[in-house]
Amino acid sequence: MSYKDITKFKSGDRIPPLRIDKVSRKLLKTYAEASGDFNPIHLDSDFAKQSGLPNIIAHGMLIMSYLGRMLTNTFPQDTLTDFSSLFVSMTHLNDKITCTGKIIKKNTDKHGNIIYVLQLKAVNENGEERISGKAKVLIRFGRLI
């Protein structure tokens, strides 16, 4: 895989967004098996309802993983130094998630290292925010890959 010239972003630029198929039971089951997180609030409707939720909800980490995928689609994984998520609201069954990332700060230091700070968002099809996130990317010596 080749990366585009990732040193040329400016503050205010957006990285390519990532659109995800709607959240299904099957998807949550697959993620539970792969991650080991079998908390029944993600898998068992009766349990979720007894816990006071409308139905099963997605694992927050699955949605954060989508944000991570959007980041690594643009930046090589080893340039990512910080990545955080605030799970603002629950992701429900059938939510169609879109991930976006905007560069809010670019610093180039005297060694030529480039540091980007990105604001991240995961929203559903109605624009309801599910995750508000942040990431930091360090491109050492401003080198291209």
Added chain:
Amino acid sequence: MEKKVLNKNLIGKEYPAITFKVKKEILVAFSRSTGQVDPIYFDERTAKENGYPTIIAPPTFLTVIAMQQENPYEYLEKINVSLDSVLHAGQDYRYFYPIFAEDVIEMKYRIDDVFQKKNGEITFLVFQSKYKNQDGLKIAESVSTLAIR
């Protein structure tokens, strides 16, 4: 389970370290389940062509280390938190070095903060974790915030 008051006495509580072997199958299954398509996450040759020693773990893979234990919720049971009351409120990662297939990761974690909101209706538990690989290299730190309803 009886609801026990979570208070500041828990701050600093350390848990036994977890050691986790990053089997290739586990890594690949996790990457597939989160929709990764770049072959550096599946194919050793492509990973090497891209300058990596072998298949690399995606950014959120650290979550798997705590979850793939025999009882991944034991750390909550130990402080009398029942699973149906827990929501994941926040997750922060700092990365120092990547994780690769067949690495052996050691995770050390502790309770870093306990605080309440909404007149005590919701308690927030903050866990801090530090990760090293088999060579003692510090690879990451994480802060995980759980909301207990």
